[in-house]
Amino acid sequence: VGMGLATAVNRLRESEAKSRVIILLTDGVNNAGNVQPVDAAQIAAQFGIRVYTIGVGTRGKALSPVARYPNGKYRYDHVDVEIDEEMLQEVAARTDGRYFRATDEAKLRAIYAEIDQLEKTRIKVTEHSRRNEEYFPLALAGSGLLLLGLLLDRSLFRTTP
Numbered sequence: 001v002g003m004g005l006a007t008a009v010n011r012l013r014e015s016e017a018k019s020r021v022i023i024l025l026t027d028g029v030n031n032a033g034n035v036q037p038v039d040a041a042q043i044a045a046q047f048g049i050r051v052y053t054i055g056v057g058t059r060g061k062a063l064s065p066v067a068r069y070p071n072g073k074y075r076y077d078h079v080d081v082e083i084d085e086e087m088l089q090e091v092a093a094r095t096d097g098r099y100f101r102a103t104d105e106a107k108l109r110a111i112y113a114e115i116d117q118l119e120k121t122r123i124k125v126t127e128h129s130r131r132n133e134e135y136f137p138l139a140l141a142g143s144g145l146l147l148l149g150l151l152l153d154r155s156l157f158r159t160t161p
Contacts, residue, residue: 001024001026001028001029001030001033001037001087002030002033002034002035002036002037002039002040003032003033003034003035003040004024004026004033005022005024005035005037005040005041005044005051005091006033006035006040006043008022008024009022009040009043009044009047009049012047012049013047013049019050019119020047020048020049020050021049021050021051021052021097021115021119022044022049022050022051022052023051023052023054023112023115024051024052024053024054024088024091025054025056025102026053026054026055026056026088027055027056027057027081027082027083027084028053028055028082028083028084028085028087028088029082029083029084030084030087037087037091038087038090038091038094040091041090041091041094041095042094044094044095045094045095045096049095050095050096050097050119051091051092051094051095051097052092052097052098052099052100052115052118053088053089053091053092053097053098053099053100054088054099054100054101054102054108054111055083055085055088055099055100055101055102056083056102056108057081057083058081058103059081059083060080060081061078061079061080061081062078062079062081063076063077063078064076064077064078064079064081066079085099085101098118100114100115
């Protein structure tokens, strides 16, 4: 979690966007990397990056991949699931963000809609379209074939009554 957040901060730190936001969707368990999530959140706050944290997963046991067979398929087993809500709340608080808890897909959609309402930035979109007309070579080839057909009909394929 910490390394992922630090990487996201590194990508956004030089952005000139008015609203710089990271949405961290995780169970909150920092199981890899050497950067603590709270330290990465402190760096995000220094760069003015807001972090919205979303805790996902079930409490207790959940079906999870634990091994991979030689044929590429996964072996699943029920494993203990932890959600570090305290850490997720602290990360959100340090960056002036918010913590959300998603228990199902509908709740996750509602959370994304709420974040969308919280982060309103007016942007100017300019569309450019370039047209390249492709019909002329085809029309020329078709006209040539038509003239060739008429010419052959009047000469080589002419039938006498």
